[in-house]
Amino acid sequence: MKRFLLLPLLALTLESAPAATIPSASTSDSISYMPVLLNQSAVCNDLKLTPIQKVRIDAVSAEYRAKVGVVSATGLFDLSFDNSAEKKLVAYQASCNQRVINVMTPAQRIRCRQIERQFDGGLFLLSPSEQDILKFTPDQRHKAAEIRSFDSAKAAEVQKAFLAGKKSALRKEIDLHRIQRTTARSLLHLLTPEQKTEWLASLGTPVKK
Numbered sequence: 001m002k003r004f005l006l007l008p009l010l011a012l013t014l015e016s017a018p019a020a021t022i023p024s025a026s027t028s029d030s031i032s033y034m035p036v037l038l039n040q041s042a043v044c045n046d047l048k049l050t051p052i053q054k055v056r057i058d059a060v061s062a063e064y065r066a067k068v069g070v071v072s073a074t075g076l077f078d079l080s081f082d083n084s085a086e087k088k089l090v091a092y093q094a095s096c097n098q099r100v101i102n103v104m105t106p107a108q109r110i111r112c113r114q115i116e117r118q119f120d121g122g123l124f125l126l127s128p129s130e131q132d133i134l135k136f137t138p139d140q141r142h143k144a145a146e147i148r149s150f151d152s153a154k155a156a157e158v159q160k161a162f163l164a165g166k167k168s169a170l171r172k173e174i175d176l177h178r179i180q181r182t183t184a185r186s187l188l189h190l191l192t193p194e195q196k197t198e199w200l201a202s203l204g205t206p207v208k209k
Contacts, residue, residue: 025109027129028098032116035061035096042209043115047108056103064096114204122184125191125199134195143190151183 026034037043039061044054068089101109117124124130126148131141155176162172191199 024113024129024133025106026097026101026104026112026116027127028094028101029129030097030113030116030127031123032097032120033064033093034100034112034116035064037116037119038100038112042207046115046207047104047111049104049108053103057100060096060099060103064092067092111204114202115207117199117203118207120184122186122188123180125187134191134199136190140190144187147183147186147190151179151186155179 026032035057038047038049038057049057101112104112117130125134125144131144136144158167158172158175158179161167162169167175188196
């Protein structure tokens with residue numbers, strides 16, 4: 001799966017439920033970039049998207065990619081790029097996610113959330129609605145926020161080193177991906193045994209690639 005590795009990391013600087021209720025449905029607060037996720041043939045086939053749905057999602061995806069390209073270019077070449085720009089991007093992501101959700105049927109939305117969990121792994125636990133579904137305790141929410149803040153700071157250091165010419169583009173992507181994996185593992189470790197069992201069950205059947 002092709003990912004915008006930098007952007008998910010920038011977005012970070014944003015009694016257990018019965019198993020039957022865990023699947024829920026996709027929501028706009030997801031950390032997934034749904035216009036991009038649903039643009040993959042394996043995901044489209046799994047969700048059984050109709051030709052009309054594909055056209056509408058393609059339009060959102062094209063718009064999303066253009067916006068991401070502009071913001072990414074700004075982040076690479078403008079040293080004044082700050083949190084306000086990042087917040088605008090996160091808000092735009094939520095808007096695009098909602099537009100994609102509106103295209104899908106209720107059943108597709110439920111399956112899409114399962115697919116999001118499969119692709120994002122532990123990172124998906126940063127979604128507030130996912131924390132609500134799993135009934136995170138105040139302590140779990142606090143620790144998740146700490147993990148997010150700490151790893152976001154590390155990602156910012158990687159980006160700063162890249163802008164200063166101290167890291168190559170490849171090295172930057174490798175380091176950011178490593179931070180993502182660390183974040184995912186740390187978040188999964190927050191789950192109780194019961195929560196982890198329920199969350200793993202909520203992944204659904206694997207997407208055929």
